[in-house]
């Protein structure tokens with residue numbers, strides 16, 4: 598399928614070659630969905646990675662660029678939690694080349710940069726996306742600068758270094774880190790491989806629900822849980838579900854349940870206030886560093902997705918996040934604290950435990966855990 602990039606605000610269209618950072622109106626860019634998807638092209642069983650769905654994605658512009666980039670990402674298992682939670686399934690999405698779900702988006706984003714002949718990229722991240730982009734950039738032979746908040750998990754920062762990226766640790770908030778990265782992009786006219794601004798990332802995170810559809814034999818769960826900071830997984834799931842429905846592969850959507858940290862919950866606040874846009878909040882500090890986003894740039898799209906998917910937004914406080922991390926490890930699951938926040942919300946909301954839920958284990962405990 599051809600690749601058309603468009604502005605979420607004014608709908609102006611751009612080609613792959615001319616894609617700017619944002620639209621001239623300031624709007625954020627997305628990739629146009631194909632409304633006439635062919636269910637027969639859903640997957641290629643001979644490819645053992647998330648690229649088995651490549652013919653179902655609007656990524657003709659990439660050609661075979663992905664072949665030199667892939668590290669075998671995707672195809673993560675779904676396991677039953679067991680114990681007291683018979684309706685709970687976990688998609689083990691930390692079982693990835695760089696140990697987080699961000700490899701889904703980073704592999705496609707870096708393939709796009711490679712296809713464009715980009716020599717140097719810049720990215721900002723709380724850690725996982727930075728690691729993923731650094732790894733794929735190393736594989737692609739692209740010079741890479743990653744901006745991270747000072748004080749983030751040392752193991753994550755170390756992993757970025759070992760892939761050969763230049764690491765900039767920025768004092769202040771997560772938003773200060775994003776601003777520093779953007780300044781370098783604008784001043785030096787570099788390619789911003791941002792998982793927030795660059796729409797190619799979301800084509801990768803779509804494959805999370807494509808895999809679920811395949812693994813659950815077409816029976817999507819009643820509740821699809823996602824942690825939400827910048828909304829990379831939430832929006833990928835939303836676009837993927839729209840594609841599955843428009844191809845006639847599913848007839849209804851699962852209910853989406855988004856989880857934020859109680860200490861940084863701008864989406865939660867905007868959703869229940871009936872707002873159309875997400876206003877920035879004050880991040881009071883949270884162990885769930887992967888979703889500590891006070892000003893999500895795709896907030897309007899996140900709210901739209903939640904409303905269309907009959908969504909709810911729950912929050913987890915720091916005490917519950919710690920307790921969930923300990924319970925998970927005691928039951929054999931070693932996940933990072935951002936993932937523990939999603940489970941904390943599940944464990945403390947019995948109203949959602951009577952039907953089938955799928956929760957994502959987005960990051961490995963060995964990268965950042967308080968236990």
Ligand SMILES: [Zn+2]
Pocket residue numbers: 604605606607608609620621622623624
């Ligand atoms: Zn525009």
